[in-house]
Amino acid sequence: MLNRVARVSHAHPVRVIITSLLIAAAALVIGFTLIGNLSASGFNDPDSASVLAQEEIVGATGASAVPSLVAIVDPGAPIASPRGQAAVNRVATVMKDDPDVASVAGPSPQSPNLTSKGGSKAALLGYFGDINEDESQAAARRLDDELSTVPGVTVGGGWTAAAETSTIVGEDLLRAELIAFPLLFLVSLWVFRGLVAALLPPLMGALVIFGGFFFLGVGNEVFGMSVYALNLVTGLGLGLAIDYSLLMVSRYREEVAAHGATATALANTVRTAGKSVVYSAVTVGAALAALMIFPQNFLFSMGFGGLVVALVAAVVAVGVLPAVMALLGTRINALAPRRWRARSEAADRVEESGGWYRLSHFVMRRPTAVALVSGAFMVLLALPALGVKFTTTDSSVLPQSANARQVDQMLTREFPSGNGTPVFLSARAPDTPQASRKLLEVTREIDALPATKSVSPPRFVGDRTWQIDATSRYRALDERTITLVQDIQAINDPYPMKVGGFTALFVDQRSSLAAHLPWAALIIVAVTIVALFLMTGSVLLPIKAVIMNVLTLGATLGVLVLIFQDGNLEGFLQYDSQGAVDLTQPILIGALAFGLSTDYAVFLLSRIKEIRDNGGGERESVALGLQRTGRVVTAAALLFCIAMGAFATSRIVIIKELGIGTAVAVALDATIVRALLVPSLMALFGKWNWWAPGPLRRLHARIGVREGG
Template identity: 40%
Template structure:
């Protein structure tokens, strides 16, 4: 509890606050995910800090009853392979860092041409009744006005003004048809507008932008709605609030990690590592679901767009999960550093003692999330692929290669902190004098280095 329990507390707080940052958005979907996710993680963290120690105290030595007989390879301490890997990376940090960063940059590259848009019946699998009906309507009942038209409300105008506005609308590019649908007592008029292509296509969005750029008739107000307009408004609203979400998560993570590890450099490095793995995940999502690669394998129809709510949700979840792995690894590294004062020994000890635990946690998460990829709706598949990609990258390339390489290059700068932060860490940090000294692992680590 003095060491791992503290890591659970810090990790749980970061994930809860990361998910709670979704409350910045007014969209009910994101707010409900933020509340539900925060409540689940908070409950799990509290259980790990209260119920689990109580159960361990009650069970005592009986916790090892009914052990599974696993084959033993050789009588060496666990984690020796992880220590060897850490030392191999730290012997050639630059040679390790450059190709790994290049690979992650290539994986992130598709995100540069991401396109956000709404969803239609194509998010459902082929043969679904709702999708079949929509396809038959498009194919067998051609008409100028689509089933999801753009609606223009002329508030304060009558039929004459609506007719004049309709004439100007017909001259816009991507507009295929215009019809004054209704006039309400000469004080308001509704105009229905058709467009080229799908409701989630460039033609529809270009028509919405053109309509909103038209001058408003004197004494009237023009409002543009409909499914294409809703898509554009959603993207605009999410984009306006996304910097605040990012700032909140980065700020919370940096402050909590700085207090937990007594360092200014480690939190900044942890945040950058998180962004690297998330960027590679987003690149994979764009390459698969927007560009349509592997659509046959995963069984979906690409639309050329990503639904904008999903990347925001994935970003918040993955940022917390990536920090989770980082906290457990760096907590053990910090303990070893406090005992040895040797940066290379501390990094190797941290990787040695957390390698099996983090790998098992990553495998469990991948197995659980893999169920999303078998879902029928594209949204579930997208979440599954995005999360699996990030977890695999974070638990392999980032943890085993990037973290040891960067910490070797930074050396003692990893642990630099201004005096006030150092004093705060000493007051709030664990009493490592009561724990098993990390120097007990020094012979193993030295042997692994050789």
């Protein structure tokens, strides 16, 4: 198959390039059309009790159980004054007239907490009817537009936060690309030492992003995708495209130096580097696809996006790039200063005296010391992870300028209810005195819990559904509120009961992630072990790779704790610490780290095995393998760090965490792991690196993957 691709690319390069450009243009147009309504929510398990509680209340009452939208009214006069009342009534009328608003609550003798402590502001709570996510976001945008013309009104709430998130993600994505592409080009210029060769990785990256947007749009039509997947598709697509282009172009330049710009040079490149690219893409895609086992749409979308963009990157690198290289031939080294070209040609000759060759021999002469020091450094970085605290997505991930965040801050600081957190229960029971008495007993148990601030009597809301409203004394993610929710969940229910509210959503989200994590981890570890076994025929090398990947993940989580939980670099990175790390990020970054670490391991170990199979000694094979891949892998890692690290400029905290976390994982893997731990451990284990039981050796002989085979 790959030989045929090479033949077609060499025989008809112009036809392949034009066809690819037309497909990419169509993918871009269709993709942008289909990704216009991506969801900004999707962090909860749709089958969790807290989500079902909300659905039961909506089904019975026709209105949400929690406020969908909050409008803060500051009329410039006391709320109790005629001017203040007129301003409140005006805003309430606008909200009530909206077709998607089922009810509105405002200041009253029954709801004194909706007037600020100083009496100068009012909070109006809008409850949407039984509408879906797209309709809820549209309603929030519509009301925000209408009320933004009213002086002294600020609109926030959950659906406003979702709408603002969608807008900010799009704006930040464009800014990140504008930052990343010039930097990527400059670094590519330094790596390739030629203008033409340096242009290829960013151009291939653009094609991959276009294809990724198309498949993400198709996925959105079928499953509904998270807007956050745009960042993964862009960053990962760009990073993988550059990695694969770098590998292909570097190998092609080696082959051209040996054979000239011939069909043989292209065929050798596609057969060797191309096979590694395809194998790597399948491995990375499979590792990320493990995220699709989670019921949360956010992680499912990330898994789907990662899978498709990895495969698209392989198709572009193996199906399009060879045609471009065939068309260029020796001109791939064009527009390079003579001094740069001389250095590039020297690097392509792969002399046995390069820096990576010398470094590997230095490491292998003292493997125990290097392994212990390197491992200790990784463990030291991981130590802060022992104190990790987790949070979830709310308005605090948005910038200070976001209306939803401003409204939440005003509610917390200026309103009497700001220090409390609402919790509600949905109970399925008939409308009978007996049910009322039993549920009243439940309210007494809730009232006796230490964190309970208040609890209302049970009320029948229709359709065999009762609602009980309670309030915690503390903030939503305070451990005491979390304990309160868990205590309520543990009450001996006289009827089927479910606990809802923001804190209950977090508790259920945490439980759901914990329940599905072992299966996802098992898939990711299995993918790593199988992939490296098929490439190397060894049992020990895959196990070592898993251990080193765990070290990398632990060190990365430790860095995230130092930056985002402890609030270091707040000023430099322009964010406000939540005092915790988002619950989903270690899972997402873990899948990325395992996939990308395996990606780089494939590049390195395949070269070491190729040299060893051709008669190289144990240590010499490692040294030459590191010399021939070290510069490429390090350059690829640097380019990938730029592609993902650009998301550190995002105004949304969890996107900063994703960008910085992935960049840190890749940087650690390409330096400490590949340059120090791998050669030191290879030297320590010697020929045992390649050991496998007899049955597995025979299995590998039948189905194993060989780079040049």
